[in-house]
Amino acid sequence: MSILFDSVWLPTGETAFVTVEGRRIAAITPERPQGPFDRVIDGRGKLLTPGLVNTHCHAAMTLLRGYGEDLPLDRWLNERIFPAEDLLSDRSVYLASGLAVAEMLAGGVTSFSDMYFFCDATARAVAEGGIKANLSRSIVSFDETADYAADTRVQEALALHTAWNGAEEGRIRIDLSLHAEYTNVAPCVRYVAACAAKRSARVQIHLSETEKEHRECLGRHGVTPTRFFLDNGLFEVPVVAAHCVYLDEADREILASHGATAVHNPISNLKLGSGVMPLGETVAAGVTVALGTDGAASNNRLDLLREMQTALLLGKGITRRPEGFTAAEGLRLATENGARSQGREDTGRLAVGCCADLALFDLTGLSNLPVVAPVTALAYSASAADVCLTMVDGRILYENGEFTTLDVEKLKHEFSKMRAGYFN
Amino acid sequence: MSILFDSVWLPTGETAFVTVEGRRIAAITPERPQGPFDRVIDGRGKLLTPGLVNTHCHAAMTLLRGYGEDLPLDRWLNERIFPAEDLLSDRSVYLASGLAVAEMLAGGVTSFSDMYFFCDATARAVAEGGIKANLSRSIVSFDETADYAADTRVQEALALHTAWNGAEEGRIRIDLSLHAEYTNVAPCVRYVAACAAKRSARVQIHLSETEKEHRECLGRHGVTPTRFFLDNGLFEVPVVAAHCVYLDEADREILASHGATAVHNPISNLKLGSGVMPLGETVAAGVTVALGTDGAASNNRLDLLREMQTALLLGKGITRRPEGFTAAEGLRLATENGARSQGREDTGRLAVGCCADLALFDLTGLSNLPVVAPVTALAYSASAADVCLTMVDGRILYENGEFTTLDVEKLKHEFSKMRAGYFN
Numbered sequence: 001m002s003i004l005f006d007s008v009w010l011p012t013g014e015t016a017f018v019t020v021e022g023r024r025i026a027a028i029t030p031e032r033p034q035g036p037f038d039r040v041i042d043g044r045g046k047l048l049t050p051g052l053v054n055t056h057c058h059a060a061m062t063l064l065r066g067y068g069e070d071l072p073l074d075r076w077l078n079e080r081i082f083p084a085e086d087l088l089s090d091r092s093v094y095l096a097s098g099l100a101v102a103e104m105l106a107g108g109v110t111s112f113s114d115m116y117f118f119c120d121a122t123a124r125a126v127a128e129g130g131i132k133a134n135l136s137r138s139i140v141s142f143d144e145t146a147d148y149a150a151d152t153r154v155q156e157a158l159a160l161h162t163a164w165n166g167a168e169e170g171r172i173r174i175d176l177s178l179h180a181e182y183t184n185v186a187p188c189v190r191y192v193a194a195c196a197a198k199r200s201a202r203v204q205i206h207l208s209e210t211e212k213e214h215r216e217c218l219g220r221h222g223v224t225p226t227r228f229f230l231d232n233g234l235f236e237v238p239v240v241a242a243h244c245v246y247l248d249e250a251d252r253e254i255l256a257s258h259g260a261t262a263v264h265n266p267i268s269n270l271k272l273g274s275g276v277m278p279l280g281e282t283v284a285a286g287v288t289v290a291l292g293t294d295g296a297a298s299n300n301r302l303d304l305l306r307e308m309q310t311a312l313l314l315g316k317g318i319t320r321r322p323e324g325f326t327a328a329e330g331l332r333l334a335t336e337n338g339a340r341s342q343g344r345e346d347t348g349r350l351a352v353g354c355c356a357d358l359a360l361f362d363l364t365g366l367s368n369l370p371v372v373a374p375v376t377a378l379a380y381s382a383s384a385a386d387v388c389l390t391m392v393d394g395r396i397l398y399e400n401g402e403f404t405t406l407d408v409e410k411l412k413h414e415f416s417k418m419r420a421g422y423f424n
Numbered sequence: 425m426s427i428l429f430d431s432v433w434l435p436t437g438e439t440a441f442v443t444v445e446g447r448r449i450a451a452i453t454p455e456r457p458q459g460p461f462d463r464v465i466d467g468r469g470k471l472l473t474p475g476l477v478n479t480h481c482h483a484a485m486t487l488l489r490g491y492g493e494d495l496p497l498d499r500w501l502n503e504r505i506f507p508a509e510d511l512l513s514d515r516s517v518y519l520a521s522g523l524a525v526a527e528m529l530a531g532g533v534t535s536f537s538d539m540y541f542f543c544d545a546t547a548r549a550v551a552e553g554g555i556k557a558n559l560s561r562s563i564v565s566f567d568e569t570a571d572y573a574a575d576t577r578v579q580e581a582l583a584l585h586t587a588w589n590g591a592e593e594g595r596i597r598i599d600l601s602l603h604a605e606y607t608n609v610a611p612c613v614r615y616v617a618a619c620a621a622k623r624s625a626r627v628q629i630h631l632s633e634t635e636k637e638h639r640e641c642l643g644r645h646g647v648t649p650t651r652f653f654l655d656n657g658l659f660e661v662p663v664v665a666a667h668c669v670y671l672d673e674a675d676r677e678i679l680a681s682h683g684a685t686a687v688h689n690p691i692s693n694l695k696l697g698s699g700v701m702p703l704g705e706t707v708a709a710g711v712t713v714a715l716g717t718d719g720a721a722s723n724n725r726l727d728l729l730r731e732m733q734t735a736l737l738l739g740k741g742i743t744r745r746p747e748g749f750t751a752a753e754g755l756r757l758a759t760e761n762g763a764r765s766q767g768r769e770d771t772g773r774l775a776v777g778c779c780a781d782l783a784l785f786d787l788t789g790l791s792n793l794p795v796v797a798p799v800t801a802l803a804y805s806a807s808a809a810d811v812c813l814t815m816v817d818g819r820i821l822y823e824n825g826e827f828t829t830l831d832v833e834k835l836k837h838e839f840s841k842m843r844a845g846y847f848n
Contacts, residue, residue: 065805066796070750103790211744270741271804273748300805301791310734317694320635324697326494366527367725367808369836370843372490380695381489381724384791385809412793419794 001038001394002026008043008360009374010350011331018048020356023393027352041389045364047374049331050348051110051357051390052304053338056204056242056263056292058116059100059125059133060093063419065296073210073272081297085117087422094121095415101129102408103302105398107384108359110391113240113263113292113342115177115204119156123164126172130397130405132357134240134342135160136177136204141188148191157192161199171393173202173342175240180206181217181225189232196237202343203234207262208251209243210274226251235260240341242292245269245277249285256286261341264333266310267301268294279315280324290338303384308334312379327379360389425462425818426450432467432784433798434774435755442472444780447817452776465813469788471798473755474772475534475781475814476728477762480628480666480687480716482540483524483549483557484517487843489720497634497696505721509541511846518545519839525553526832527726529822531808532783534815537664537687537716537766539601539628543580547588550596554821554829556781558664558766559584560601560628565612572615581616585623595817597626597766599664604630605641605649613656620661626767627658631686632675633667634698650675659684664765666716669693669701673709680710685765688757690734691725692718703739704748714762727808732758736803751803784813 005018010028019027019037027033068080093116104112111132114122119137126133137157141148148154157176165174176196178184196203208214208225217225226247229235235258244262247255255262264277282289291307293299308330315325339348339357347355361374361382368377368386390398397405429442434452443451443461451457492504517540528536535556538546543561550557561581565572572578581600589598600620602608620627632638632649641649650671653659659682668686671679679686688701706713715731717723732754739749763772763781771779785798785806792801792810814822821829 062793065792065794066800069797069800069804070747072745072747076746099790099793106790267737270737271746273740273744273746275744276741296805300801301807303791310737313691313694313734316697317700320697320699321496322500322695322697323494323496366523366530366832366836367727368489369486369523370489370840373493376490376493377724380493381720383725383807383809385807408790412790416794 003039003041003394004033004035004037005041005043005048005360006032008046008048011047011049011328011375013373013375018350020391020394023355025350025352025354025356028350041360043360045362046388047361047363047378048350049359049361049378050335050350051359051392052108052334053290053342053348054104054109054112054293054302054304055240055261055290055338055341056265056294057112057114057302058295059112059114059122060088060096060116060118061295061297062100062103063092063096063422065300067297073274076272088117090118090121092418092422093118094125095411095418097122097125098129098406098411099415100296100302101125101131102403102406102411105129105131105390105403106387107303107305108361108387108390109302109304110357110359111339111342111344111347113175113204119160120163123167123172127168128405130392130395132171132344132392134173134175134202135164136175138177138179139188139192140179140183141185144185144187148188154192158195161201169393175202175204177204178234180213181228182213186232189229189234193233193237202238202240204240205229205242207241207244208246209269211246214246224248224251226254230254238343242294243269243274243277244282245275247282252282252285252287259288261288261290261337263290263292263341264311265292265294265307266314267307268298272298276314276318279311280319280321288337288340289333290341291334304334305382305384309379327376330379331375356391356394358391359387361386362388427463427465427818428457428459428461429465429467429472429784430456432470432472435471435473435752435799437797437799442774444815444818447779449774449776449778449780452774467784469786470812471785471787471802472774473783473785473802474759474774475783475816476532476758477714477766477772478528478533478536478717478726478728479664479685479714479762479765480689480718481536481538481726482719483536483538483546484512484520484540484542485719485721486524486527487516487520487846489724491721497698500696512541514542514545516842516846517542518549519835519842521546521549522553522830522835523839524720524726525549525555526827526830526835529553529555529814529827530811531727531729532785532811532814533726533728534781534783535763535766535768535771537599537628543584544587547591547596551592552829554816554819556595556768556816558597558599558626559588560599562601562603563612563616564603564607565609568609568611572612578616582619585625593817599626599628601628602658604637605652606637610656613653613658617657617660626662626664628664629653629666631665631668632670633693635670638670648672648675650678654678662767666718667693667698667701668706669699671706676706676709676711683712685712685714685761687714687716687765688735689716689718689731690738691731692722696722700738700742703735704743704745712761712764713757714765715758728758729806729808733803751800754803755799780815780818782815783811785810786812
């Protein structure tokens with residue numbers, strides 16, 4: 001299958017012809033290449049970008065979207081989220097994940113990193129939807145003396161890795177996951193770090209999301225959460241650390257020197273009252289920063305473009321430096337940095353030979369007029385509604401409101417039926 | 425003309441039947457009323473709200489959208505915006521205002537407050553579009569000894585008031601406007617305040633938008649900008665003060681005790697690096713707070729729903745109190761408070777007898793599923809793309825992507841032609 005994007009804008013502002021052959025970007029040329037092509041897509045007035053990467057998500061939490069609003073974090077968790085999560089099942093996670101995949105595809109997301117339960121169900125939804133994902137079964141541990149090899153969660157996490165890592169021609173990867181410092185004991189961290197090293201797996205964690213978490217760790221262990229994980233060997237493997245709102249300078253240095261990724265989730269952090277990650281200081285310290293939506297229960301969209309726009313606005317506004325972050329830098333966080341954090345070096349960029357994981361934005365709508373530079377239109381005036389096409393590995397998965405792999409009306413119907421009876 | 429909204433959600437979460445007769449809301453009932461109706465609109469899965477009020481805008485700045493990005497404020501103004509504004513004309517402002525009106529209608533905005541030049545052109549665009557607006561010709565003054573009655577800007581402002589105030593059955597109102605403290609001298613403030621009192625006009629100003637402005641006023645006058653305006657009689661008339669990022673406690677007390685409105689423009693303030701208005705403290709001081717987008721050059725959308733969502737997120741996140749502002753409070757800022765600031769007491773609310781200035785949001789899309797409470801879906805997961813109908817004075821101006829009053833394709837074409845030659 002060969003597809004030509006005819007006269008699209010690139011993020012650089014140039015107009016180009018982008019040829020996709022099979023799963024890869026085959027050519028990017030200033031002149032129209034010789035055909036024939038199986039499909040020619042009119043790119044006039046449209047911006048082609050690498051697909052967006054949602055680097056921290058709990059996809060199945062679409063189930064709990066809007067369930068528990070305007071509450072302080074502890075009440076939100078203890079009265080709403082945790083009791084509801086006790087009722088999760090393979091079926092509810094499958095349906096909720098399917099809708100999450102659809103929502104992300106419609107918003108130009110081509111890959112996401114996920115941490116949750118019933119991950120087999122999410123993996124099936126990902127396989128069917130055609131998106132890429134790094135999935136992980138979240139591990140918690142409270143017993144210092146347990147046999148972690150016998151722990152159900154650990155077993156599930158490793159079984160998931162065995163069953164699904166590399167599946168769907170590599171679209172699905174399985175990471176390991178430690179939920180957070182405050183939900184894990186040191187021996188379990190060491191055990192999971194060893195498992196990850198043995199399997200060459202990456203590890204997803206929540207890190208210094210709230211001031212309370214950060215402060216209580218100092219009280220409990222005498223060190224920050226980052227240092228706690230370092231001391232227990234976690235940074236020997238690639239780490240993707242969500243939130244990082246309260247890292248100190250030494251923490252950032254640890255992430256930078258170990259090639260770990262800090263995932264900025266600005267909307268969830270604001271909505272739950274956690275605070276604002278200092279983007280400028282984190283980037284300046286040499287840390288790779290990527291972007292995530294977190295789950296739909298705390299966002300409430302899975303809209304990585306909105307996340308990128310919010311990150312840029314906060315980056316400028318909180319430090320009062322409007323020149324502090326440029327639109328092009330924002331796009332890099334949303335694409336290349338996310339892909340790299342997933343260990344996917346062959347995507348996240350518009351370059352010949354890279355996977356054709358692409359998003360096409362129609363910038364002809366009222367909110368984008370006039371387009372002085374397509375990348376600043378994307379960063380400051382576009383919205384998820386402007387996405388007109390999403391492609392993964394050269395396959396069009398979403399185009400002009402239609403999904404090619406998912407029966408979204410059926411999914412919505414079955415989800416709504418399930419959700420209506422969820423608390424019975 | 426009678427229109428029935430059949431089985432719509434109200435912001436309270438109830439399902440209701442809302443009848444519009446002529447320009448007014450005639451009934452809101454829990455049971456379906458007897459017809460006949462000229463039109464029945466299926467409201468299932470949809471939320472009906474008062475139309476959104478964009479309480480601080482420079483509509484014609486759609487002309488300069490994307491022109492000058494990622495720059496510090498002084499370079500943005502001096503190198504980009506001011507030189508471009510020197511080239512404005514009646515024609516460019518007319519076309520740019522028309523597109524702004526269309527964008528606002530498509531986003532559920534039924535009224536806006538505006539401060540700019542060539543306001544006759546904007547008034548014509550408003551008259552044609554059918555939206556409501558409080559327009560004002562921005563006054564600046566640097567000469568303490570001038571004859572303000574003879575000043576061109578003052579004359580234009582007063583002529584605008586004479587020509588347009590109350591036009592289009594009251595849809596158009598003319599306010600006066602002083603650009604800001606740093607762009608006006610005390611005698612001119614006193615003169616404009618006297619004119620406003622004589623004409624029962626309201627006054628729009630920029631107030632303490634940046635720390636520099638606030639600090640330099642203290643240096644220049646020994647008082648804050650708010651106190652400067654108070655001392656020169658401005659608060660004797662109703663004041664709508666945009667930004668209010670750096671008000672102190674005494675300033676907020678002045679606004680509260682004089683019934684002035686503070687307009688929160690969170691996105692523009694972030695994007696230009698000005699900072700964040702302390703929403704909680706401003707509301708707690710008894711100040712009426714409304715919401716505005718500012719111009720498209722510093723936002724870059726005219727999307728009041730996004731503004732409301734950003735205000736709520738910042739209100740929760742910066743103070744770290746997720747329970748600090750509720751979705752329903754956000755909606756009140758975006759509707760009733762804006763209407764009140766415009767002196768339009770007969771709109772901004774869903775109540776029998778009020779003007780039928782309404783927005784209808786389709787909440788059946790993927791990003792809003794499931795709808796646990798329609799008002800929190802609006803506040804946290806909906807987007808401008810979910811607006812399916814906008815009505816002003818009982819007249820449908822926008823429905824499902826179509827405009828009933830404006831030829832938007834023609835406007836876009838003429839705007840693009842004009843914009844392409846703008847700097848020649």
